[in-house]
Amino acid sequence: MKFWKKKSSKEIQDRISKALSENRSFYDEPILGMPASHLDSKIFPNNNPILKDAPFLQTLINNPNHIGCHTIAQSESTFAGTQEIEKQLLNIIACDIFKANENEYDGYVASGGTEANMQAVWIYREYFKKEKGAKQSEIAVFCSTDTHYSLPKACNVLSLDLYKIQVDDDTREMSPESISATLDRAKSEGKKYIIFTSNMMTTMFGSVDDIDMIAKCLKESELEYKIHIDGAYGGFFYPFAQEESILNFENPEVSSITVDAHKMVQAPYGTGIFLIRKGFMKYTHSKDASYVKGEDYTLVGSRSGANAIAVWMILSSYGSYGWAEKNFVLKKRTDWLCNKLDKLNIEYFRHPDSNIVTIRAEYIDQDLAAKYYIVPDNHHNPKWYKIIVMEHVGIEHLELFLDDITIPA
CATH class of the missing domain: 3.40.640.10 (Type I PLP-dependent aspartate aminotransferase-like (Major domain))
Known part of the structure; x- marks a missing residue:
């Protein structure tokens, strides 16, 4: 794997500002032949102070169309x-x-x-x-x-x-x-x-x-x-x-x-x-x-x-190292959950390089699934329920779930 460079907020802001300046502007130029424009100014005014340090929102209201495949041919x-x-x-x-x-x-x-x-x-x-x-x-x-x-x-x-x-x-x-x-x-x-x-x-x-x-x-x-x-x-x-x-x-x-x-x-x-x-x-x-x-x-x-x-x-x-670190934390958090499930003798599937843990349905009743928004493989006749250890899923959330789970007799 190669490595991409981490950029500061200012570097990101400057790069996007430069890109927008290289686009033609629906606000300032007589663009007559395109069936498009910036976002509606009554609802999305381009002078809103919130846009000052928000390069994504700046791009969003400018509304660039990326039609085509830019790696293969000329583009608009x-x-x-x-x-x-x-x-x-x-x-x-x-x-x-x-x-x-x-x-x-x-x-x-x-x-x-x-x-x-x-x-x-x-x-x-x-x-x-x-x-x-x-x-x-x-x-x-x-x-x-x-x-x-x-x-x-x-x-x-x-x-x-x-x-x-x-x-x-x-x-x-x-x-x-x-x-x-x-x-x-x-x-x-x-x-x-x-x-x-x-x-x-x-x-x-x-x-x-x-x-x-x-x-x-x-x-x-x-x-x-x-x-x-x-x-x-x-x-x-x-x-x-x-x-x-x-x-x-x-x-x-x-x-x-x-x-x-x-x-x-x-x-x-x-x-x-x-x-x-x-x-x-x-x-x-x-x-x-x-x-x-x-x-x-x-x-x-x-x-x-x-x-x-x-x-x-x-x-x-993030850069490549920061992104790897983020995923490392999620993987370790998933390891923690699996260790706890093992101690409770709860059956589940988890690929060792994944942050998804899928638990057999007999351990998850409907109330538990609803409380923690756990997704079944089939809403009509579930056999499995999955937990995905995303960034917002902390150990404290997993602990609450583990406290509530019922182990069949």
Whole structure:
């Protein structure tokens, strides 16, 4: 892992002020041809004193549109200043966290992990069609039964068949036998091209898929494939908790990665990141967007530049060492909780490099779940409840929960 520099509040403020000055201003310039403007001045006046030392809010009311993919082509010069910060943010995530080489990746700040996962599936569907002559019916998406619901949603929208692989109830792992059997079934049903989503901490369990095993099974199947990493939850935690992680661009099996900044980074909602190896974004090139400088490659189209600024600000305020330290504290806090649960003989699942602890439902009654806002795997018939040790979850909160938990006779 490379390291990004920690910046002072003044350095962050100055950098964003410079970026905004390099954007064209809806307040001061005769911008006549764009279907956009700054935020409504009656509700969001730009002379409010609160904006003085608030670079994110300054960006928000200026309302830059980051439409397009700025790592691949020309972009709207109207917002060149803040687009450059988005590119710097992508460099931190792609190169410093996920070990990509400079200029060997593309990506953008998406609306969240759902969009980013769908972008990956869309790209690979088009890649297989355009490069391999695949028929739509020959392409399939694979994932575990613990994978986020965005994958079934993506398959629905993109009209692709989905194959879910069962996981072990205790380990939350797929077996090589179950993967191979599902691949054999897909082959018998005419599938020739596989888009496999591998998890970097599932949303419910924090479990991590074995990409080496997945790749081995795919090779043995002799089907063509691409592997996408869904790190929507774990992308800003797991690489710091597990320094030997191979879920990054140093691994040739990894083609793309999704991460969410509105989870562990605590950025505003609607902030995910999509990263992919250079050369693949072209498969979703929307040439019909000819009125957009550089045209478009993304699923979403128009998107707020303020969200990219928010993530850049947060990561820059920590630097890589500060970010690692923050995650170290959360991991140790999770260790503490697990030690207490062990002493109470309470059954749970926790990946050792995760800050999610998922407890079997027989230990959590509805009143306890409601009191502590503990989330079930299924609201209709819960089998598990999860605790996520986020920054706001202190030992004092966990102690209260442990005092209230009931151990079945």
